[in-house]
Amino acid sequence: MGYWLMKSEPDTxxxxxxxxxxxxxxxxxxxxxxxxxIRDDMRVGDKVLFYHxxxxxxxxxGLARVASKPYADPTQFDPSSKYHDPKSxxxxxxxxxxxxxxxRHLQQPIPLSELKEHSELADFQLVKRGNxxxxxxxxxxxxxxxxxxx
DNA sequence: GCCAACGTTGGC
DNA sequence: GCCAACGTTGGC
Numbered sequence: 001m002g003y004w005l006m007k008s009e010p011d012t013x014x015x016x017x018x019x020x021x022x023x024x025x026x027x028x029x030x031x032x033x034x035x036x037x038i039r040d041d042m043r044v045g046d047k048v049l050f051y052h053x054x055x056x057x058x059x060x061x062g063l064a065r066v067a068s069k070p071y072a073d074p075t076q077f078d079p080s081s082k083y084h085d086p087k088s089x090x091x092x093x094x095x096x097x098x099x100x101x102x103x104r105h106l107q108q109p110i111p112l113s114e115l116k117e118h119s120e121l122a123d124f125q126l127v128k129r130g131n132x133x134x135x136x137x138x139x140x141x142x143x144x145x146x147x148x149x150x
Numbered sequence: 151g152c153c154a155a156c157g158t159t160g161g162c
Numbered sequence: 163g164c165c166a167a168c169g170t171t172g173g174c
Contacts, residue, residue, distance in 0.1 A: 031169080054159075129167075130167045152173105162165090
């Protein structure tokens with residue numbers, strides 16, 4: 001069982017949007033580190049912390065689930081998409097995604113500022129400087145501690 | 151392969 | 163809007 005955090009800008013795609021959709025292809029990942037983790041480490045059933053970034057109150061806001069194996073992100077082949085990658089080949093797709101399924105909102109969002117107050121989370125990737133990955137694994141101990149704050 | 155310039159992310 | 167921290171690009 002894997003545990004992940006996935007960031008999204010709520011102005012672009014929020015936890016409420018995912019709730020409405022139920023399940024959605026998580027497209028637009030264009031970072032090789034993130035791509036490699038999707039490709040090599042994501043499994044159906046893995047659990048996901050849904051995080052709102054670049055907004056008034058950056059916070060963990062809900063729970064989701066990996067709902068598919070990795071597959072080629074179709075937006076890389078779509079010239080009208082902002083995620084279009086003209087260098088990616090159909091027979092050798094550069095970018096992958098997984099489907100993400102809504103589980104639930106947290107009872108209350110847990111703001112980044114609150115996460116930073118806990119020494120238990122000192123090694124949590126989200127609170128580290130220079131953290132820019134939009135997807136990264138979460139240690140089980142961190143996962144349990146964060147949900148214990150709910 | 152090095153490195154400067156540039157672009158992006160994301161908190162504040 | 164500012165800035166730090168990266169990642170990417172391209173000249174050499």
